[in-house]
Every structure is written in structure tokens, then in C-alpha cells.
Amino acid sequence: EAGVAQSPRYKIIEKRQSVAFWCNPISGHATLYWYQQILGQGPKLLIQFQNNGVVDDSQLPKDRFSAERLKGVDSTLKIQPAKLEDSAVYLCASNPDGDTQYFGPGTRLTVL
Amino acid sequence: AQSVTQPDIHITVSEGASLELRCNYSYGATPYLFWYVQSPGQGLQLLLKYFSGDTLVQGIKGFEAEFKRSQSSFNLRKPSVHWSDAAEYFCAVGSGYSTLTFGKGTMLLVSP
Numbered sequence: 001e002a003g004v005a006q007s008p009r010y011k012i013i014e015k016r017q018s019v020a021f022w023c024n025p026i027s028g029h030a031t032l033y034w035y036q037q038i039l040g041q042g043p044k045l046l047i048q049f050q051n052n053g054v055v056d057d058s059q060l061p062k063d064r065f066s067a068e069r070l071k072g073v074d075s076t077l078k079i080q081p082a083k084l085e086d087s088a089v090y091l092c093a094s095n096p097d098g099d100t101q102y103f104g105p106g107t108r109l110t111v112l
Numbered sequence: 113a114q115s116v117t118q119p120d121i122h123i124t125v126s127e128g129a130s131l132e133l134r135c136n137y138s139y140g141a142t143p144y145l146f147w148y149v150q151s152p153g154q155g156l157q158l159l160l161k162y163f164s165g166d167t168l169v170q171g172i173k174g175f176e177a178e179f180k181r182s183q184s185s186f187n188l189r190k191p192s193v194h195w196s197d198a199a200e201y202f203c204a205v206g207s208g209y210s211t212l213t214f215g216k217g218t219m220l221l222v223s224p
Contacts, residue, residue, distance in 0.1 A: 004155075006155075033211065040216070040217075041216055041217070042116075042202050042204070042214025042215050042216050042217055043156070043202075043212075043214050044214070045211040045212070048211055056211060091155060091156065093156075099144070099161070099163065100146070100158060100161060101212060102158065103148070103155040103156040103157070104155050105153075105154055105155040106154075106155050108153075
């Protein structure tokens with residue numbers, strides 16, 4: 001069974017630029033999550049989807065971050081414009097049955 | 113609000129020695145508890161999970177954890193550490209489809 005796929009793996013941009021990350025969950029997993037992991041900290045949830053609907057986006061900085069999951073499968077997370085403090089690893093996870101989240105390899109973003 | 117405390121930021125263990133990583137949680141209901149491991153540049157890999165039943169759970173790579181409700185703890189143990197176990201370990205709490213709350217992680221260093 002293929003795992004959660006994310007791309008790109010690494011991205012370097014300058015502040016005020018835009019960036020987008022892509023995630024393809026494990027086949028059949030209805031629930032998808034985006035987490036932000038700042039260096040030295042545990043992951044923090046940004047947004048949770050159930051199929052193509054948003055379940056929880058209370059911690060998503062909506063003035064600059066957006067996410068979509070149009071067909072209930074893959075998802076895109078966008079930052080526009082990026083700030084220095086957005087430098088982090090962005091992790092995508094999916095959940096098949098309400099019990100366990102499975103994580104992708106992450107995208108490491110560096111904002112200069 | 114739910115929270116997870118991992119009191120040790122770094123731990124150094126000699127190869128072949130036993131290991132215990134501490135985790136304390138705060139959660140209003142019956143918790144789902146998880147331990148994940150993260151190697152450098154990698155995503156999070158699930159080691160083990162506790163939902164209910166036997167309070168001693170076995171995981172992959174020879175790890176086990178014990179749930180102690182009275183102490184609000186879920187400590188991770190391994191009887192004999194291998195050099196390949198060097199990584200960062202995260203404890204997390206959640207419930208069903210809900211988001212996970214992670215601790216800040218414990219970095220395990222293995223000395224020869």
C-alpha cells in the first residue's frame with residue numbers, strides 16, 4: 001500500500017512570495033490533515049478535511065494560508081504572501097477509520 | 113484543553129542499554145494515545161497506539177508503552193537500544209477523527 005505522498009520535499013522562497021504544497025493521501029482515506037512543524041516543536045494542526053469539506057481550520061492563519069481538497073482526494077496548501085516565521089516542515093496526514101493518522105514525508109519550507 | 117508534556121528534550125543512552133521516554137497528558141475524556149518517531153528529514157512513523165484494553169501495548173521495532181490513568185502517563189520503553197533508534201520521538205493525544213495534540217518531542221542520542 002502506497003503511503004501519503006507530498007511534493008515538493010524542499011522549497012526555498014523569499015518573504016512575500018507565494019508557495020504551494022501538494023498532498024495525495026493513502027487511497028480510500030477520507031480524512032486529511034495539514035500540520036505545521038516548526039523546528040524544535042511538535043506538529044500543530046492547520047486544517048482538517050473530511051472528504052472535501054473542512055472539519056477544523058481554527059488554527060489556520062486565513063489571512064495568508066489557504067487549503068483546498070476539491071475532489072475529496074488530493075489537497076493543496078498555499079501560503080500567500082510568505083513570512084519569515086512560516087519557515088517550517090509542512091506535514092500531511094490521512095486517516096482511514098477514525099483511529100490512526102498516517103503521515104507523509106513532509107515539505108521543508110525555508111523563507112529568506 | 114488537551115496537552116502533552118515530554119519533560120526530556122534530549123536523552124543519551126548507550127547502545128544495548130534500556131530506554132524509557134516520558135509522556136504526560138491532559139485530556140478531558142478517554143484518550144487515544146500515540147507514539148511517533150521522526151528520523152532526520154523524514155515524516156512521522158507510528159510506533160504504537162493505545163485506545164482501550166490492555167494498558168501495556170506493543171509496537172514496532174521492539175518498543176512498548178504503558179498507559180497509567182492514575183498518573184496521566186504513557187511512557188515509551190525499549191529493553192535494548194540500537195544505534196538505528198537515534199531519532200526524535202513524539203507523544204500525542206487525541207480521540208477518533210479529532211486532531212492530535214503533540215508534545216515537543218524527545219531527541220534520543222545513542223552512544224557507542
